[in-house]
Amino acid sequence: MRHRIAVVGGGPAGLTFARVLHRHGHPVAILERDPAPDARPPGGTLDLHEGMGQLALEKAGLLAEFEALSRPEGQAMRILDTDGTVLRNWHPGPDDRANPEIDRGQLRDLLLGPLDVQWGRRVTQVVPGAGDGVRVHFADGRQETFDLVIGADGAWSRTRPAVSPVTPHYTGVTSVETSLDDVDTRHPGLARLIGDGSMAVYGVNRAVVAQRNSGGHVKVHAKFRAPLDWHADLDLADVEAVRSGLLALFDGWAAPVLDLLRQGTAFVHRPLYVLPVSHTWTHVPGVTLLGDAAHLMPPLGAGANLAMLEGAELAEAIATGPGSPDEAVRAFEERMWARAGRWARITTDGLERLVSADPAEAVAHFDEVQPS
Incomplete structure (x- = not known):
């Protein structure tokens, strides 16, 4: 049975979700507010972790293409004192691909591939329980109904109010x-x-x-x-x-x-x-969230990786799971909340230490998280 599925947002989370579903032969409507791929700067660079972002790309069948585009040398990290003294100068080994960098624009283009994005579709509201499905309202006054709507629309998500009253x-x-x-x-x-x-x-x-x-x-x-x-x-x-x-x-x-x-x-x-470290919600049939829409946290390298892995895992569960899409979503949300809560605590603590009254805390944090 084919289900009408929409993902709101054409960032890493939404595109990974759509790309994995596409790989399994399932159509998905990608609703993106930007009028075109190059409507605004795509942002900076991302480090994709082996067991997270890279795993998501593997599930999408794109890992080899990512490896050809990525910059392993970009993993290098240098810390200076305010007087210019070099305190730490870490370089990856020749075969180290734990967290290679890729520009956001390159990653977007890689994920887009054959996907058909509906550009310029600004969502204003998502209303579950609309009788024949979940109703999506657009800024131009139009409405569409879907069986499942995935909110991957970032920090100020228009999908989030359908499941949670919490704001950043x-x-x-x-x-x-x-x-x-x-x-x-x-x-x-x-x-x-x-x-x-x-x-x-x-x-x-x-x-x-x-x-x-x-x-x-x-x-x-x-x-x-x-x-x-x-x-x-x-x-x-x-x-x-x-x-x-x-x-x-x-x-x-x-x-x-x-x-x-x-x-x-x-x-x-x-x-x-x-968002609060322990942000969860009571399951709402037909609607769920990914990435920053679900668990906005300090930008310390985990957010995009989590978002992509979540998109890939949810798509696989929907496409290959034995139960209904709603059963797949329920099980997925429980896994997402537990993992995201751990990372939210880690990144919140990291921000407190990296921008703190004691600069030595930042160096100590680096020593704890950086490979030896």
Whole structure:
């Protein structure tokens, strides 16, 4: 029996779910609010873990293609003191593929493959128990009904209210993102400072993290503890005003580290929000959630990996399980909640230590999680 299945959101979770279902011959409607794949920048780079994101790609039949695109050298990590002293300088071994990096845009294109995405379908509401299924309302006033709706629509999910009243709350940490292009040619000194992967500098309640993407592109994140309205007297659209504010906030740090902010081309304000560590809900027939929609947590490498693995596992359960899709969803939710709760605790503790009053906590955290 064919079921009418929709996934809301064309990010890593939604596309992995759809790609695995497609591999098993099951159609799925992918409802994405963006009008086209390149409507906005796809974001930075992701490290896909062997037993999580890479396992999801294996279930989708895409692991070999991922390995050809990924950057194992991007696993390298360097930690500096605020005066520029190198505290840690870790490099992966020649055959280390535990967490290779891939640009989000490359991953999206890899997952898209033969999938037919309905671009420009902005979902405004999901209503279960609509008689003949789950009713999906769109911004253009249209409605469609499905047997199963998967909410993979991120932190501010429009699907989540169908199963849970909970909304994200601010962590107290804000990240301001900027970027450098053609870094090896235009900023060779900064290229050497960053190395092949990522570089982080930790101070009192603040940090600067730079991470290589492909093609000489670098993302830089200035992270700090502050109230949500820290920018009340600052025009976030004024690049030079934001730059000056950040340089004042990190005053006294080593000049090369500050150059990462001085050379940034634009600044994007990203306050960090999370859902409660133990977020669950009473099962609602016909609706469930994946990824950030289900368990938004600090961005410390687990979120996208969990989301992709969840998408692959749920798709497999629906496509190959002996029971109904609803039985597959019920069993899946129990597994997801237990695993996501563990990772939410790990990443919440990690954020507390990485942006803390004691910078030594950040180095200790690195030593605990980084391979020897």
